[in-house]
Amino acid sequence: MVTLRDVAGHAGVSVSVVSRVLNSDPSIRIRPETRSRVLESARLLRYAPNSAGRSLRRSRTHLLALVVPDVTNATFTDLVNGVESRALDHDYSVLLASSPRMQPGSDGFNRLLNERLVDGVLLQKGDEAPIELVARALSHPERTVLINSGPVSGVATIAIDDVAAGVLATRHLLDLGHTGIGYVGGVPASDTSDRRQAGVVRTLADAGLTLAREHTTALGYTYRSARDAARLLLSRQPAPTALVVGNVNAGIGVLTEAAQMGIRVPDELSVVAIHDIWPAITCAPALTTVRLPMASMGATAVDVLLAGLETSDGDGTDTTSRVVDDPAPELVLRASTAPPPGS
Amino acid sequence: MVTLRDVAGHAGVSVSVVSRVLNSDPSIRIRPETRSRVLESARLLRYAPNSAGRSLRRSRTHLLALVVPDVTNATFTDLVNGVESRALDHDYSVLLASSPRMQPGSDGFNRLLNERLVDGVLLQKGDEAPIELVARALSHPERTVLINSGPVSGVATIAIDDVAAGVLATRHLLDLGHTGIGYVGGVPASDTSDRRQAGVVRTLADAGLTLAREHTTALGYTYRSARDAARLLLSRQPAPTALVVGNVNAGIGVLTEAAQMGIRVPDELSVVAIHDIWPAITCAPALTTVRLPMASMGATAVDVLLAGLETSDGDGTDTTSRVVDDPAPELVLRASTAPPPGS
DNA sequence: ACGTGGTGGTGAAACGTTTGTGCAGATCCT
DNA sequence: AGGATCTGCACAAACGTTTCACCACCACGT
Structure with a gap:
């Protein structure tokens, strides 16, 4: 040295x-x-x-932690990219915490801030973790920003414009002439799913329609859970002719299950999923989706976190709560949507 | 505090x-x-x-960096998981460096070790980076281990059993009765591709066959490049009846292009790709692959790195070079392979 | 009474930085 | 010429931890 x-x-x-x-x-x-x-x-x-010497003296490590439920889930990787890139802009490095041992409430998670290993934490919570529990596990709310995982009073929160995404998807199906529109949601208390569903409901209402309870599920965002959801919804009488799916992995699950049931997409069923990832292109038929500005959200989250560290510097009373709408959610037209059968 | x-x-x-x-x-x-x-x-x-104080005194940060070309690429996410998990076992945290600004040769990359931000670096290099350049960019070879990116003399290296993977894929096609087998490879100097191809060649040789030059490409591991490769190979006379594809993203590209050309898989063409990721299930037809122990490799890489830090502690003359074969590569049979046409 | 040895700690230096304060020497003003 | 001001740098403390060296005290044997 x-x-x-x-x-x-x-x-x-x-x-x-x-x-x-x-x-x-x-x-x-x-x-x-x-x-x-x-x-x-x-x-x-x-x-x-020497960064240790510098950190000790400045009491800033120039490190931040990004906690996500699972890096293997493609819906989070854009977020990771956005966060890392913006962090580097600010001369910060990113510690990746995706192991269960690093999730909120765990010892590993607490040590991040307690031992001052990082200056702040960006937290995208998973579906299994109820927000109340997460909220209680936050030892340093003023150094934490919640990504798509709020709201929690006293903690900065940043979210995607889920309502707009729901609106966009529903609008598209309405434009094609569908009226029997269903919604495949996340787990019951999922706030992103609630907001996406709200977008669906509102758009249907504007068109004089309602979202039927029997055309709605709340089984989860996963491929597996969506196959169950699809089987359920598509065996209802009458079955929906179009589905808005709250998550793209789930959307692909719907596609798989429809194929399994002998239901042709898009001829007999239209499917549009929220969130755009690469496999949406390669599944059959290619999935129409709503692209979400995940990277941009990650970048904004970094900005919010670092801004909070600057000002509050001790007592964090200025808790921000933003929804990023730039770039706006965007419909990506592929092959899984078409006018309803017999039109 | x-x-x-x-x-x-x-x-x-x-x-x-x-x-x-x-x-x-x-x-x-x-x-x-x-x-x-x-x-x-x-x-x-x-x-x-306080971790800064402790790091300063102990001159160990208990941090390591994992450098990958792109977290968005699903082929790397298992690796990330394996690394993080094993690092936590050793009470280490993982800094994720996937941004171009953190790639070998960049300023960000060098600072990782020069400023002693991390104790060591795990490096999975990308295809664009020639290994010689990377080797020269390594400021602290004794604190670095190369993942699937070797060999470089004086640097610990750890690799997957690519040859076995190539063998496994080829064996499967031979067992189905194919003789016109081609190989879709990575970029020219890719060592993983070279090894996978070697496995193909050797297995063909054992069966008295050879890998025809005109049934081989080296255009890259990406979806895009593989579509070009497929178009090229499938318009040869005679065309191969089966393809081993060096990478799964590329494998999906081959599938797409075959569909585009009106070639039915697996009836007219069998495709088996190396590396198993989720989209391989959802593409049409579902892709037969060889599953690689990426997580296990990541874990081993951590072990090697930390062991190296223990012993060498200054002069790193004990450069390890291992290939992980546990669990062994495994054939995952799906719907993209079948006996050759007319058999 | 006096060394001897063990018990249960204390003190201080060092890791590498950052930053407030001090202090010579030069220059300037009157 | 003698103080005031400025220039250019040096000193030292502090951040929080670890670890080596040391010491006061007591009991014990002689």
Whole structure:
């Protein structure tokens, strides 16, 4: 390790001068030639500041943790990208916590902030974790921002425009002429699913329609759960002619189950799912989706977190709550939607 | 922040005693009642050791970086899981570096080790990065292990059993009765692709066959590149009746292009891809693949890295090079392979 | 009474930074 | 010429931890 001492020795100045020059401290007065001598020495010796020393002194680690339920789930990877990229813009690095041992409430999770390993935490909670429990597990709310996992009073929250997504999907089906529209939702207390469903309901209402209880499920966002949901909904009398699916993995599950049941998509059933990921292209038929600005949301979450750290710096009373709508949710037209049968 | 001083004050002992008790220093002699008083004070005050202070003193951050080309690529997410999980076993946390700004050679990448932000780096390089360039960009080879990205002399390397995977895929096609077998490879200098191809070649040779040059491509592991590759190979005269595809994303690309060309899979063409990810189930037809122990490889990589840090501790002359074969690559039979036409 | 040895701790240095304060010497003003 | 001001840098403390070295005290044997 080459330290400030080494550079100082090489340049024939004191340690503090080296530190101030390298950090371009505005309060320093120094002869230009001394400054360049210092700079040159640092370059020559390949000095790099030791981050532990710096963190200790500044009490900032320039690290943040991104907690997601599962990196394997493609719906989160865009988020990861957005977060990492924006974090780097701010000279922050990202600690990835996706293991169950790192989820809220666990010891690992608490240590992140308690041991001051990271300056703040970005938390996208999973469906299994009830928000009340998560809220109670938050040891440092002022250093936490919830991603698509709110609201919790006293904690900054940032969400996608789920309502708009629901509206967009429903609007598309209405435009095609559907009236028997169902909704395949997430688990019961899922707030994203609630909001997406609200978008569906509202849009149907605007068209003088209602979302039938027997055309709605709340079994979860997974491929598996959606197959169950599809089997249920498609055996109702009358069956819906179109489904809005709250999640794209679930949407693919619906497609699979419909095929299994001998129901042709899009001829006999239209399917539009919310959230766009790559497999939506390659499944058969290619799935029409609503693309969500996940990366952008991740970036905004970083901004909110770091802004909170700047100002509050102790007492975090300025709890933000934003929904990102830029870029806006966007309909991605593929092959799983068509006018209803017999039209 | 509650520090050792606070605990010491509360318990009426010196700072060093608290530190030694909490770290259960074997060399300490202490009255049982004092010890429990210290423990109780720490519990009461919710003491948590400050990681910056600890890192500075111990010159270990208990952090490691996992550098991958792209988290969005599903082929890497299992690896991420394996790494994170095993790292936690060792009380290490994982810094995720997937942004281009964190790739080998970049400033961000170098800072990871130079500033001692992390103790070591796990590097899965991307296809665009030539291994020679990467090798030169490694400022601290002794703190680096290459994942599926070797070999580089002087650097620990860990790889999957690519040859076995190639063998397994080819064996399957031979067993079905195919003789016109082609290979869709990665970019030209890709060592994983070279090894997978070697497995194909060897298995064909064992059966008295050869891999025809005109039935081989090396255009890349991506969906896009594989569509080009498929178009090329399938318009040869004679066309292969079966393809081993070096990567699953590419495999799905082959499927798409075949459909586009009106070639029915598996009736007219069998496709088996190496590496198993979720979309392989949902594409049409479902893709037969060879499942690779990516998580296990990630775990082993962590073991190798940390072992290297223990022993070498300065001069890293014991460069390991392992291929993980447990669990072994496994054929996952789905719907994209069948006996050749007219058999 | 006096060394000896064990018990139960304490003190201080060090890890590498950052930053407020001090202090020589030079320059300037009158 | 003598104080005031400025220039250019050095000193030292502090962040929180770990760990080596040391010491006061007591009991014990002689």
